[in-house]
Amino acid sequence: MSSSTSGFRFTQRRLAPSSGAVAPPGGFDGETNASQTSPTNDTAGPASRTAVARALSVHKSYWKGPHEIEVLRGVDLTIYDGEFLAIIGQSGSGKSTLLHLLGTLDVPDRGEIHFDGRRVDHLPASGRDRLRNESIGMIFQFYHLLPELTALENVLVPAMIGRSVWRYRLERRTWRRRAEELLDQVGLSHRRHHRPRELSGGEMQRAAIARALLTRPRLLLADEPTGNLDEENGRSILRLLRTLNAEHDLTIVMVTHDASIASQADRTVRLSQGRVQGC
Amino acid sequence: MYKLLLCWRYLKSRHIALASVISVTLGVATLIIVNAVMAGFSREMEKRLNGILSDLVFESHSLSGFPDPEWHMEQIRRELGDDVVGMTATVHVPAMISIPVNGQYFNRQITVIGIDRQTYAQVSDFARFLLHPENQKQVSFELREAGYAPGRRDFPDAGWHYRRNRVRFERALEAQRQREAQRTGGSIPTPPAGIPAPPSSMAPSDTSLSPDGVPAPPPEAPGGTHGETVDPLKDQYPGIILGIAVCSQRGRDEKGNVRDLYFCRPGDDVILTLPNAGNPPRPIDAKFTVVDLYESKMSEYDANFAFVPLDVLQDLRGMFDPQSGKVAVTSILIKLRPGANLTAARDKLRRRFPIDRYPYRISTWRDLQGPLLAAVAMETTILNILLFLIIAVAGFGILGIFSMIVVEKTKDIGILKSLGAGQYGIMSIFLQYGVGLGVVGAGIGMVLGLLFVHYINEVADVLAWLSGRELFDPTVYYFQVIPTRLDPFTVSWVVLGAILIAVLASVLPARKAARLHPVEALRYE
Numbered sequence: 001m002s003s004s005t006s007g008f009r010f011t012q013r014r015l016a017p018s019s020g021a022v023a024p025p026g027g028f029d030g031e032t033n034a035s036q037t038s039p040t041n042d043t044a045g046p047a048s049r050t051a052v053a054r055a056l057s058v059h060k061s062y063w064k065g066p067h068e069i070e071v072l073r074g075v076d077l078t079i080y081d082g083e084f085l086a087i088i089g090q091s092g093s094g095k096s097t098l099l100h101l102l103g104t105l106d107v108p109d110r111g112e113i114h115f116d117g118r119r120v121d122h123l124p125a126s127g128r129d130r131l132r133n134e135s136i137g138m139i140f141q142f143y144h145l146l147p148e149l150t151a152l153e154n155v156l157v158p159a160m161i162g163r164s165v166w167r168y169r170l171e172r173r174t175w176r177r178r179a180e181e182l183l184d185q186v187g188l189s190h191r192r193h194h195r196p197r198e199l200s201g202g203e204m205q206r207a208a209i210a211r212a213l214l215t216r217p218r219l220l221l222a223d224e225p226t227g228n229l230d231e232e233n234g235r236s237i238l239r240l241l242r243t244l245n246a247e248h249d250l251t252i253v254m255v256t257h258d259a260s261i262a263s264q265a266d267r268t269v270r271l272s273q274g275r276v277q278g279c
Numbered sequence: 280m281y282k283l284l285l286c287w288r289y290l291k292s293r294h295i296a297l298a299s300v301i302s303v304t305l306g307v308a309t310l311i312i313v314n315a316v317m318a319g320f321s322r323e324m325e326k327r328l329n330g331i332l333s334d335l336v337f338e339s340h341s342l343s344g345f346p347d348p349e350w351h352m353e354q355i356r357r358e359l360g361d362d363v364v365g366m367t368a369t370v371h372v373p374a375m376i377s378i379p380v381n382g383q384y385f386n387r388q389i390t391v392i393g394i395d396r397q398t399y400a401q402v403s404d405f406a407r408f409l410l411h412p413e414n415q416k417q418v419s420f421e422l423r424e425a426g427y428a429p430g431r432r433d434f435p436d437a438g439w440h441y442r443r444n445r446v447r448f449e450r451a452l453e454a455q456r457q458r459e460a461q462r463t464g465g466s467i468p469t470p471p472a473g474i475p476a477p478p479s480s481m482a483p484s485d486t487s488l489s490p491d492g493v494p495a496p497p498p499e500a501p502g503g504t505h506g507e508t509v510d511p512l513k514d515q516y517p518g519i520i521l522g523i524a525v526c527s528q529r530g531r532d533e534k535g536n537v538r539d540l541y542f543c544r545p546g547d548d549v550i551l552t553l554p555n556a557g558n559p560p561r562p563i564d565a566k567f568t569v570v571d572l573y574e575s576k577m578s579e580y581d582a583n584f585a586f587v588p589l590d591v592l593q594d595l596r597g598m599f600d601p602q603s604g605k606v607a608v609t610s611i612l613i614k615l616r617p618g619a620n621l622t623a624a625r626d627k628l629r630r631r632f633p634i635d636r637y638p639y640r641i642s643t644w645r646d647l648q649g650p651l652l653a654a655v656a657m658e659t660t661i662l663n664i665l666l667f668l669i670i671a672v673a674g675f676g677i678l679g680i681f682s683m684i685v686v687e688k689t690k691d692i693g694i695l696k697s698l699g700a701g702q703y704g705i706m707s708i709f710l711q712y713g714v715g716l717g718v719v720g721a722g723i724g725m726v727l728g729l730l731f732v733h734y735i736n737e738v739a740d741v742l743a744w745l746s747g748r749e750l751f752d753p754t755v756y757y758f759q760v761i762p763t764r765l766d767p768f769t770v771s772w773v774v775l776g777a778i779l780i781a782v783l784a785s786v787l788p789a790r791k792a793a794r795l796h797p798v799e800a801l802r803y804e
Contacts, residue, residue, distance in 0.1 A: 097798075105697055105797045126701055133699020144694040144801065148288035160281035161700045211698070 049080040051117070052219050052251050053102050058111035060097055071097045073274035074111070079219065084245040084252045086265035093271045095255045096223055102253065103136050103221045104128040116218065133162045137212030141224035143204040145196040151207045152192040155179040158214045175214075182210040186240060202233035209240065213250075220244070222254040226261055238264050281695070282704055286711040289684070290719075296712075299680045300720035302673035303777050307724025308731065310666045310773045311765075315732040317659045318769070319762035324655070327577045330404030332644035333367075334621055337628065338610035340638045342372060343556040346600040346607040355613060358631050362619045365401030368608040369394055370592050374553035376585065378526060378543045384550075385542055389525055391553060391585050393592030393608075396420070402614035405586075408575045409520065410434075411545075420518025420588050422570045427545055435544055442546035442568075446511045509566075516548055517591045519567035523574040524582035545569050551585075556596045556607070565595055621645065670777050674784040677716060681709065681788035692792050693800025706793035713785025717778035725774050729765070736760050 055077045061070040071094040089095045100106045113121040145154045159175045183189050186206040226234030244250045262268045270277045339345045348368035356363055370393035378385040396418050400406045406415050410428040425438040527541045547569050554560030598607040621643040628641045
């Protein structure tokens with residue numbers, strides 16, 4: 001990513017003491033597998049690092065007809081400020097479910113989800129909506145852009161959701177400038193006014209990343225972000241994520257089933273049989 | 280904010296939803312048109328009914344009436360005070376009219392009303408409906424020279440001028456027939472076919488011929504109480520004003536144009552047979568000269584009423600009290616000031632003249648025409664209900680299409696929720712969508728309806744030209760144009776009702792959308 005990053009920061013809400021301690025030794029494109037050096041179990045994380053989000057013995061099951069399928073059976077996971085964490089596991093191992101729970105899209109049957117030191121799973125729906133809107137960005141395998149809106153409008157949607165018509169109109173210019181900068185940063189400035197169907201898969205994912213970053217979230221949750229892309233585009237998206245993590249200290253949790261992609265992250269945890277396995 | 284944006288984009292991109300709104304549009308347009316025409320119709324009708332009937336009617340149960348109307352009027356004025364604008368005494372009797380047409384008598388049953396020339400015009404719009412412009416200003420029972428119904432193309436020659444011509448022609452015809460009879464030795468022939476037609480072919484042939492064709496002595500003695508001889512060249516019998524449909528028939532000629540056919544016209548003489556004031560009533564008959572025609576365009580009145588001077592009718596029927604010598608009338612018509620409370624006034628009079636002591640029936644014009652007005656009101660209500668059902672059907676169409684759109688948009692709803700949109704926000708997208716469709720549909724419907732009402736006669740002409748059938752047949756209705764009346768209250772009620780139905784139809788799909796589980800919605804493919 002060669003585009004300039006001057007003019008905005010992702011770090012503005014971060015706590016000062018922890019910010020220096022996070023940068024991975026290999027830099028953003030370092031091939032050193034951070035997971036080897038990171039603790040195998042999150043409970044053993046260094047005390048100096050601040051936790052952004054935590055899952056505490058989380059249980060979740062689904063009903064398929066008469067059968068109860070237990071997806072998560074007591075997952076414990078801490079996500080530290082500024083890290084790039086990969087959750088790896090086979091299909092059906094519950095990694096997407098865990099991501100949804102961390103993103104407060106769903107609530108666990110048992111156990112707790114904490115965000116920024118605060119328990120959030122028992123908040124009312126409106127409180128969780130607000131948290132999601134302001135502090136958590138999400139990207140998905142199938143990009144999930146709104147087909148009726150242009151790339152720029154898609155990026156602006158989180159700002160529109162969080163504000164009343166009146167307030168949004170007042171702040172419209174600021175938001176628009178920020179959205180344009182974000183599109184610029186992900187390399188889509190020439191595609192601002194294109195609809196999703198006029199964009200390629202890689203471009204759609206870049207627009208989705210820009211959208212996820214609009215409200216300066218503390219945490220970016222990526223659900224198989226490269227799963228639907230060819231190798232070239234997938235690498236480029238990963239590079240973008242690494243840049244964001246390195247240059248802007250953005251905390252990223254990425255779910256994938258591909259070990260080679262997971263190896264790009266600082267730390268990897270494996271989900272298997274509904275529990276976190278060290279790897 | 281995103282709600283408005285998305286709602287607008289959905290409106291622009293989902294044309295199928297707009298199609299569902301067409302039924303709302305049509306329903307609203309039809310409701311506005313039907314209400315405007317019904318309201319126009321009933322207003323026109325009420326205006327005419329009220330114009331003919333005056334406001335309050337005070338009538339006796341008996342045909343011989345009640346004596347001393349002046350005392351009654353004084354009592355009424357005392358009861359109602361300043362509310363009374365005008366009062367008049369009248370006599371209503373059923374009668375049989377005989378109109379001579381081509382040597383035969385055309386009989387009809389009518390109601391004869393004896394009216395007071397001076398005061399009758401104060402209580403009703405009677406004069407307005409007369410054909411002669413002078414009579415419209417001041418009612419008169421004297422035959423006028425000419426000038427009836429100016430501007431009416433097929434109205435025949437009428438008045439003194441016509442009467443003299445007719446009488447001269449009849450006399451000449453009679454003289455020729457006498458000569459013919461003398462030449463052939465006293466036998467009386469039927470009128471020969473070669474005799475030239477009278478000045479107007481529609482003219483009644485001969486009032487001096489008795490029905491069986493036997494020539495009567497030329498100066499015939501008038502019937503009833505009028506014992507003196509009348510020379511039809513110079514004199515007239517007492518005047519009578521006939522309802523136009525009593526003596527005419529509306530039809531179409533071979534070219535399809537609407538024509539009126541007159542059996543008699545001002546200047547002709549007719550015979551009335553009516554009951555006298557005795558007990559039991561006995562029939563009496565008298566000759567009258569038609570002096571004008573009366574056209575209220577309410578066929579019920581135009582085909583049933585004839586007006587004669589009050590004093591003539593009272594004399595003829597012997598309507599006076601032998602003891603006091605005071606004349607009697609059958610009813611008193613009362614006109615109240617505009618805006619006066621009719622029912623309250625009626626009830627006051629009913630208290631003054633309780634039904635168990637006085638044989639009078641006191642009613643407002645609305646009471647008298649109650650069934651007719653109620654029928655029109657009921658028709659309007661039923662039509663409104665039926666048409667609103669159409670809009671409700673449209674509402675179910677919107678419901679179906681909205682449910683489809685919610686299914687189609689399930690993933691987008693999941694996306695919005697993952698970005699932090701709440702239940703309320705998702706719901707309001709679809710509610711606003713419903714409002715948008717309702718506003719568009721009802722708005723277009725309102726414009727269409729108002730345009731249609733404004734150009735309704737042109738539209739009727741075009742439809743008539745297309746279908747070859749006249750939609751608003753003037754031989755059936757006595758209106759030249761379709762009356763309409765737009766009530767802003769009704770229009771806004773219809774439009775708001777339609778929008779409300781569209782919104783209600785979108786509530787269920789909107790709730791369904793709002794309750795979608797975000798994870799399920801995101802997984803939906």
